[in-house]
Amino acid sequence: MSKTYIPVILRRQIKEAANHCCEYCCVPEAVSFASYHIDHIISEKQGGETVFSNLALACRLCNLSKGSSIAAWHEFREALIRLYNPRKDAWHQHFQFRPSGLIVARTEIGLGTIRVLNLNDLNRVSARSALIDAGVIMEG
Numbered sequence: 001m002s003k004t005y006i007p008v009i010l011r012r013q014i015k016e017a018a019n020h021c022c023e024y025c026c027v028p029e030a031v032s033f034a035s036y037h038i039d040h041i042i043s044e045k046q047g048g049e050t051v052f053s054n055l056a057l058a059c060r061l062c063n064l065s066k067g068s069s070i071a072a073w074h075e076f077r078e079a080l081i082r083l084y085n086p087r088k089d090a091w092h093q094h095f096q097f098r099p100s101g102l103i104v105a106r107t108e109i110g111l112g113t114i115r116v117l118n119l120n121d122l123n124r125v126s127a128r129s130a131l132i133d134a135g136v137i138m139e140g
């Protein structure tokens, strides 16, 4: 959660840049029961600023799961791997949708982000599957 006030015009810019979808799980805000949060990609706790290049639109579940995290522990490498950055990375470079609603990692960054943000929680996969079936979000 942001501690700093985010001006309305900046919120609008972020929502438009995100095409009104969560920039992590891709679910549109229009089908959510709760308004989306503005996420500090690099958390304020880690020194992230409240500027366009460090803000992303995130659904409640992604934002709460991410918290102030900026990296994920990679067990085999015994190293921290940064999380996906919606302002610097292309979503499809790191992730792929399956028709089942599952999000599959294409990279280590994607793998760690899926784990930290709990993107493949059973309920979330089920909801995305229904949204894919309805043509609201595209697989692939």
Ligand SMILES: [Zn+2]
Residues within 6 Å of the ligand: 022, 023, 024, 025, 026, 027, 058, 059, 060, 061, 062, 063
């Ligand atoms: Zn999300």
